[in-house]
Amino acid sequence: VRIPSKATHQQTREHNQRLILRTLYDRGPISRADIARETHLTRTTVSDVMTVLFDRGLVEEIGRGRSSGGKAPILLGLVRDARLVIGLDLGVETFTGALVNLRGELRHVVELPAGGCSGEDALELVYSLCDTLMRAAPGQPVGIGVGAPGIVDSAGGVVRWAANLGWQEVPLGQLLGERYSLPVSLANDSQAAALAAFVFGEGARTANLIAIKVGWGVGAGIILGGELFQGDGFAAGEIGHVAVVEDGAACSCGRYGCLETVASARAIAEHARQLTLADVRAAFEADDPEARDAVLASGRHIGRAVAWLLGVLDVHRVLLHGSVASAFGEPWLESVRDEAGRCSLPVFSDEASIDLAKFPSNVVVLGSSALLLTQELGFSLAR
Amino acid sequence: VRIPSKATHQQTREHNQRLILRTLYDRGPISRADIARETHLTRTTVSDVMTVLFDRGLVEEIGRGRSSGGKAPILLGLVRDARLVIGLDLGVETFTGALVNLRGELRHVVELPAGGCSGEDALELVYSLCDTLMRAAPGQPVGIGVGAPGIVDSAGGVVRWAANLGWQEVPLGQLLGERYSLPVSLANDSQAAALAAFVFGEGARTANLIAIKVGWGVGAGIILGGELFQGDGFAAGEIGHVAVVEDGAACSCGRYGCLETVASARAIAEHARQLTLADVRAAFEADDPEARDAVLASGRHIGRAVAWLLGVLDVHRVLLHGSVASAFGEPWLESVRDEAGRCSLPVFSDEASIDLAKFPSNVVVLGSSALLLTQELGFSLAR
Numbered sequence: 070v071r072i073p074s075k076a077t078h079q080q081t082r083e084h085n086q087r088l089i090l091r092t093l094y095d096r097g098p099i100s101r102a103d104i105a106r107e108t109h110l111t112r113t114t115v116s117d118v119m120t121v122l123f124d125r126g127l128v129e130e131i132g133r134g135r136s137s138g139g140k141a142p143i144l145l146g147l148v149r150d151a152r153l154v155i156g157l158d159l160g161v162e163t164f165t166g167a168l169v170n171l172r173g174e175l176r177h178v179v180e181l182p183a184g185g186c187s188g189e190d191a192l193e194l195v196y197s198l199c200d201t202l203m204r205a206a207p208g209q210p211v212g213i214g215v216g217a218p219g220i221v222d223s224a225g226g227v228v229r230w231a232a233n234l235g236w237q238e239v240p241l242g243q244l245l246g247e248r249y250s251l252p253v254s255l256a257n258d259s260q261a262a263a264l265a266a267f268v269f270g271e272g273a274r275t276a277n278l279i280a281i282k283v284g285w286g287v288g289a290g291i292i293l294g295g296e297l298f299q300g301d302g303f304a305a306g307e308i309g310h311v312a313v314v315e316d317g318a319a320c321s322c323g324r325y326g327c328l329e330t331v332a333s334a335r336a337i338a339e340h341a342r343q344l345t346l347a348d349v350r351a352a353f354e355a356d357d358p359e360a361r362d363a364v365l366a367s368g369r370h371i372g373r374a375v376a377w378l379l380g381v382l383d384v385h386r387v388l389l390h391g392s393v394a395s396a397f398g399e400p401w402l403e404s405v406r407d408e409a410g411r412c413s414l415p416v417f418s419d420e421a422s423i424d425l426a427k428f429p430s431n432v433v434v435l436g437s438s439a440l441l442l443t444q445e446l447g448f449s450l451a452r
Numbered sequence: 453v454r455i456p457s458k459a460t461h462q463q464t465r466e467h468n469q470r471l472i473l474r475t476l477y478d479r480g481p482i483s484r485a486d487i488a489r490e491t492h493l494t495r496t497t498v499s500d501v502m503t504v505l506f507d508r509g510l511v512e513e514i515g516r517g518r519s520s521g522g523k524a525p526i527l528l529g530l531v532r533d534a535r536l537v538i539g540l541d542l543g544v545e546t547f548t549g550a551l552v553n554l555r556g557e558l559r560h561v562v563e564l565p566a567g568g569c570s571g572e573d574a575l576e577l578v579y580s581l582c583d584t585l586m587r588a589a590p591g592q593p594v595g596i597g598v599g600a601p602g603i604v605d606s607a608g609g610v611v612r613w614a615a616n617l618g619w620q621e622v623p624l625g626q627l628l629g630e631r632y633s634l635p636v637s638l639a640n641d642s643q644a645a646a647l648a649a650f651v652f653g654e655g656a657r658t659a660n661l662i663a664i665k666v667g668w669g670v671g672a673g674i675i676l677g678g679e680l681f682q683g684d685g686f687a688a689g690e691i692g693h694v695a696v697v698e699d700g701a702a703c704s705c706g707r708y709g710c711l712e713t714v715a716s717a718r719a720i721a722e723h724a725r726q727l728t729l730a731d732v733r734a735a736f737e738a739d740d741p742e743a744r745d746a747v748l749a750s751g752r753h754i755g756r757a758v759a760w761l762l763g764v765l766d767v768h769r770v771l772l773h774g775s776v777a778s779a780f781g782e783p784w785l786e787s788v789r790d791e792a793g794r795c796s797l798p799v800f801s802d803e804a805s806i807d808l809a810k811f812p813s814n815v816v817v818l819g820s821s822a823l824l825l826t827q828e829l830g831f832s833l834a835r
Contacts, residue, residue, distance in 0.1 A: 383683025
């Protein structure tokens with residue numbers, strides 16, 4: 070139990086508010102009496118906080134619960150659309166943006182083709198995406214969350230390095246913040262996806278969780294102790310550029326033999342001599358040997374990466390997502406699992422579940438919005 | 453800022469006590485007034501807590517500080533030997549035990565040769581070590597901390613799997629606890645070493661820290677956010693059995709090509725066709741090509757493991773220790789660094805410091821004691 074050195078009245082009030090908001094989020098619709106029971110707060114405190122939450126438009130009455138003898142209690146719930154956030158995913162092929170509500174529901178999705186777009190052009194495309202979403206928003210959004218590929222300094226709001234976008238040290242947080250006068254949160258796209266799985270998805274509230282994205286890039290998002298773990302330089306999970314092949318192919322990072330050169334969508338397409346992942350999929354389903362080799366080799370390399378992740382972190386919940394995971398599903402997953410099992414102690418591979426995520430395709434958008442929603446809701450979503 | 457749902461008077465008192473104890477530990481000798489200033493507690497609270505700490509024999513007067521006008525203030529400090537813990541390291545060659553004080557000073561060290569000892573015999577050897585230390589202790593030790601190789605369930609006090617000791621599911625915590633009527637803490641030896649570096653050593657209070665042990669076994673201890681990270685199954689950092697070589701040599705775990713089969717002391721000795729690490733060292737210093745190959749190959753494989761650790765965790769402080777690190781020092785370290793650099797993005801390898809630990813040889817004993825000392829001191833040593 071850690072307590073801050075001085076717990077002021079203000080802190081206590083804020084703490085109680087977070088506690089109640091969280092209870093509404095997790096357990097609503099719920100009566101005032103049940104909130105008091107769950108939180109161990111007094112009825113008076115609950116009522117006082119509720120008045121504030123009503124004023125802020127965050128809470129509504131949802132009907133009446135079952136009577137336990139006396140009058141049936143009023144049930145309260147969070148207003149799902151009380152706050153909207155702009156969530157962005159700066160993908161290699163497509164920039165996607167959406168207005169996202171407090172429950173992680175996408176209210177308005179905009180997709181702009183981004184293939185080959187880089188540098189200033191890519192930045193203009195981000196502006197154009199935000200402009201469209203700002204116009205579509207029924208009120209002022211509470212902020213902008215961005216999931217970007219590469220190394221993203223979440224504290225400074227800077228995309229430090231994103232090979233596909235041709236960006237180095239781009240202060241995207243500041244640029245968007247000044248343009249729209251809104252708070253901006255940035256994270257790496259794989260990290261944002263893991264956050265989405267933790268906050269809204271199937272990994273919901275699993276204290277430790279690894280979500281590996283295998284698409285045009287390869288990266289992992291790591292939730293530890295109920296929080297996104299970013300490491301000392303915000304690049305935790307950036308496993309796509311660990312060199313795994315001696316004298317391997319050239320990588321977008323300028324080095325050779327990285328995991329991305331053998332496991333990513335691009336690697337699979339090149340290996341299978343196809344132009345797009347859809348072409349590889351068609352060939353794979355037609356049992357084309359080159360396509361098969363390419364897909365299963367990707368799975369094996371990801372399996373070895375999983376073995377390292379398990380050895381380092383001993384986390385029992387591993388989710389795989391991204392365009393490669395969606396395109397090749399079970400056969401690809403089997404080669405991931407087989408190789409992870411072959412390369413790990415049974416204590417790791419037997420006790421961990423390694424599964425395809427049932428993510429919606431715009432999981433990064435969701436995760437980007439989660440970066441901000443947790444702040445707006447004023448509580449850490451960790452248990 | 454997280455606050456427990458109900459902060460009782462009891463909790464507040466305990467919190468204040470921890471805060472003061474920690475200030476004494478970090479800043480002592482220190483006056484009551486300075487403690488009050490540092491902790492933002494009132495003079496009265498500090499004096500009340502101090503009375504309790506005097507009664508418990510944890511605090512002593514150490515002299516007088518500089519006067520700032522009035523009477524020179526009395527300086528207080530922690531009594532280093534107020535509490536002693538038994539710390540054990542169940543190494544492959546030697547079982548080491550010691551009485552350790554609150555500052556991590558070893559008061560009495562006992563070493564028993566353990567080569568080839570396993571099963572019940574190994575357990576008897578642990579008892580014999582503890583018996584000797586119990587007799588040597590000036591008072592009742594506050595507990596027993598154990599660092600054991602393999603997979604150790606710290607919560608259950610069970611050594612789940614230790615190949616070298618021939619142990620499976622040995623409830624060592626319960627066995628020692630009943631025999632000596634003392635609290636017992638268990639952890640994996642590499643984890644204990646990382647804890648020692650964090651609590652007492654050169655990694656002191658670095659929030660994130662990786663300490664890799666390369667000896668007869670290979671394993672990492674991982675400190676994240678100022679706490680030992682053990683993962684869902686307590687096996688975080690158990691990287692020695694990730695398979696890294698196709699069709700590799702048989703490993704003690706029953707599988708093939710594990711990191712230990714190419715990087716451990718045993719692997720080096722076999723590869724160099726020598727019996728002991730000392731022999732390899734002599735051959736290495738005489739520029740024997742086989743010894744050189746063996747040592748540098750170990751370094752390269754550890755370097756690749758470091759690349760994975762950096763990619764997964766992005767931790768900027770990496771310490772290497774264990775018999776291999778001590779025996780081959782700088783030349784081995786260079787091959788670790790070169791390979792880690794070759795296999796990582798510059799953002800990882802340039803920003804991380806990868807160094808030989810200046811650990812005392814009995815770092816696992818220290819770490820084992822730290823498991824318990826932090827409990828006895830009643831505070832988490834994290835900042």
